[in-house]
Amino acid sequence: MTNRRIVLTSRPQGVPRPADFRIDTAAIARPGAGEVLLRHTWLGLAPAARLRMGEEASYREPMALGDVVYGQAIGHVVESQAPSLPVGTAVMSVSGGWQEYSVARAENLVRVDESVAPANVWLGALGTSGMTAYVGLLDLGQPREGETVVVSAASGGVGSNVGQIARLKGCRVVGIAGGEDKVRHVRDQLGFDAAVDYKSADFAQALTAACPSGVDIYFDNVGGAVRDAVWPLMNPGGRIVVCGLIAEYNDSRQGGPGWFPILSKRLALHGFIMSDHLHRQPEFLRDMAQWIQQGRIHIQEDVSEGLESVVPAFIRMLTGKNFGKTVVRL
Amino acid sequence: MTNRRIVLTSRPQGVPRPADFRIDTAAIARPGAGEVLLRHTWLGLAPAARLRMGEEASYREPMALGDVVYGQAIGHVVESQAPSLPVGTAVMSVSGGWQEYSVARAENLVRVDESVAPANVWLGALGTSGMTAYVGLLDLGQPREGETVVVSAASGGVGSNVGQIARLKGCRVVGIAGGEDKVRHVRDQLGFDAAVDYKSADFAQALTAACPSGVDIYFDNVGGAVRDAVWPLMNPGGRIVVCGLIAEYNDSRQGGPGWFPILSKRLALHGFIMSDHLHRQPEFLRDMAQWIQQGRIHIQEDVSEGLESVVPAFIRMLTGKNFGKTVVRL
Missing domain, CATH: 3.90.180.10 (Medium-chain alcohol dehydrogenases, catalytic domain)
Structure with a gap:
């Protein structure tokens, strides 16, 4: 054997x-x-x-x-x-x-x-992806009711949970995904308030329109051009959780956006890795199991x-x- | 009149x-x-x-x-x-x-x-510059004894106080300044552990040599090329306090470094403005007045x-x- x-x-x-x-x-x-x-x-x-x-x-x-x-x-x-x-x-x-x-x-x-x-x-939801979403959003993003949360790779393992947890916390949630099928899924099955297709020609305008009050939290799974489109929409006091840079993994030498908004809007950016936060696993498993059993997480x-x-x-x-x-x- | x-x-x-x-x-x-x-x-x-x-x-x-x-x-x-x-x-x-x-x-x-x-x-030291240094370094940078702190514009109103306070907290402090006079002043009068001239041809190598254990906190007053030289030296868990971007004020459209290290080193970046932290003024005035009277702040x-x-x-x-x-x- x-x-x-x-x-x-x-x-x-x-x-x-x-x-x-x-x-x-x-x-x-x-x-x-x-x-x-x-x-x-x-x-x-x-x-x-x-x-x-x-x-x-x-x-x-x-x-x-x-x-x-x-x-x-x-x-x-x-x-x-x-x-x-x-x-x-x-x-x-x-x-x-x-x-x-x-x-x-x-x-x-x-x-x-x-x-x-x-x-x-x-x-997935009860594993690394779900806990990554839970810890990144709640501990580093610190969402408050009524805030706007944007998440990229919104139909993916982490992003789908980020958006759904943010909805449970009373946030307005906007997902970014690639293609009409994913956009529809994010909006209709996952219940996000809005979803935007990053492959569409008018992506930046559509994103702006979907965030009429700006962006308080950006949960970034992709980096690159998608991140650059969210960047100017950040509100003063905004938080960015850097969880993944999938668009940059194949070329880690890409530049990032200028830092002027970090200063002028006093943004906070947090790179994070779930394994630094294992002490939160009991609360995560308790909350996520409950949400799944209540049918509140798709x-x-x-x-x-x-x-x-x-x-x-x-x-x-x-x-x-x-x-x-x-x-x-x- | x-x-x-x-x-x-x-x-x-x-x-x-x-x-x-x-x-x-x-x-x-x-x-x-x-x-x-x-x-x-x-x-x-x-x-x-x-x-x-x-x-x-x-x-x-x-x-x-x-x-x-x-x-x-x-x-x-x-x-x-x-x-x-x-x-x-x-x-x-x-x-x-x-x-x-x-x-x-x-x-x-x-x-x-x-x-x-x-x-x-x-x-200066008891005014906005000193309080900016105090709040930015202590509250956002959260220095721990033995860590390496790098500060740019090290001979300026904010930077000179950042470095001196970091020394008082037991950190190894490296200043970045422009020209041999300022570098000497930062090292000899202000008592930094090391100082590096960003105008010298071997700036990046000299900075690397001055930070043999990497950089735990970068207090950024300037942005631009100086920031880009510190960026690859950041240690895992490092914090960057974005206090000023003087090199970029005349062109706020400059790009920044790629985000890969934010993720891979779980860096935290904090843009900040002193006026958001006015509640700290009593502690600041108490501590800074004492340090000045003790001759510990030049x-x-x-x-x-x-x-x-x-x-x-x-x-x-x-x-x-x-x-x-x-x-x-x-």
Whole structure:
């Protein structure tokens, strides 16, 4: 019995290509004391993995060539050296990786409660994407009732939750997404107050029209030209949560907007990484589970099947072709 | 008896020219109930006045052509309709303006205590410049002992106090200034750990060498190329206090650096304006008066004489030729 896994074979230049990865097989590792062996049933893909494929150090070390690609996984315990997690327990691992099996320390795993939501939702709204939205919006954005919140990549795993949580907090929420289908989804299924298509020719004017009172919080998942269109609309005292720069991952040398508004409008910009805020997980799980059970958070996932579909799904996500949180069933 | 005053006659393009201003005379205004008439003895010049001369709204309305130029003043009460401030009281007015007399409401004035420091110091270390340094560094920068703090315009009114306060808090302090005289002053008189000349050919390398542990706090008074040299040196968790962008005031359309490090290093950027933090004035005055009396804050002022010297001193300051807080004795 072997472990099939996806390893990085070359550092992507720009958008990753299938040839940058390879599926190989390796012996299944055995758990040591305090560890468990997981058999993965779902993988969750996130743009952050792209960051670690480059040579530049970001908030984590870059991956080495030959490493299994970093990512979230859901699995069942198939061998346990940790009394707290007996065989058969369903868990979520933030760093299970793009493979069929992984070994993890028990304290780094989250128990998956399928009475709250199906296992795959623990990769999205109840997983890293949902917690990223929750912590970034509430702790760093600090929304107040009646404020205008703009979120980019609004139909994606993080953005869809940012907008819905902001609505629950009484904000006017404007989503930015690419294409008429996503715009309609964001407005009609997710219940945003307005949604704007960044691919349309009149994007900047449409965004301005959708924000008649300016923008108090911009939750940025993309950077680049979309960010530049939001920038002049920021209100005095505005906050920008820098959660992702997906438009810039393929070229981290792009410039940013001038700083004059930072001064004149006393803006606050916060780069953030969810893993710095793990202490908020209990409140997050309590609130988000409640909202899901009350039907106040709409779940949308982009589901593929099989390890072979992981790389194509990842490339689709990085080029904006996904629809909701990107997950792969194994 | 008339009031001589400096009014704006045209909006400067780039660096202001003397022809953008005119000295005129007007009747002296009379104080109403709760107000006093001040005869100014000192004026304090600050780069922020340049911001209000442009057409763009910044944090305050732009000045109108014909307005008296905005600025701090020290004066004595010569006519009082406010029992709390009898004739003869020395006060500081944040908005006295570039003129010989002004009328102000008593509650908007700060009493000048010359037993703490001479009147002119209440325009600098004990005035807006000192409080800007105090609030920006301590409240927004949140320095911790042993951290590296970099400040630009380090020999200026704000920068000189930022660096000295950071030293008092146990930080390693690196100043950026223009020219060998200023660099020597910052290092030898102000006691910074290191100082770097942004006009030297090897500025970026010298700055890197002066910050062997990277930069935890950058207190930015200038923006532009100096900011761009600090940017790659920021440490994870670093804070940038955006207090001034003097290099960009003459062209607010300049771009900024790319945002990748904001995300990868979870930086926080805070634009700030001292007047949003007036509630901190009691602590500021208590601490700064004590430090001055203990000889722990070095006072350096660039003194000119007479209303005719105001515009030339202002232009010298905006082109980096001042040395310490720019004040004019009337």
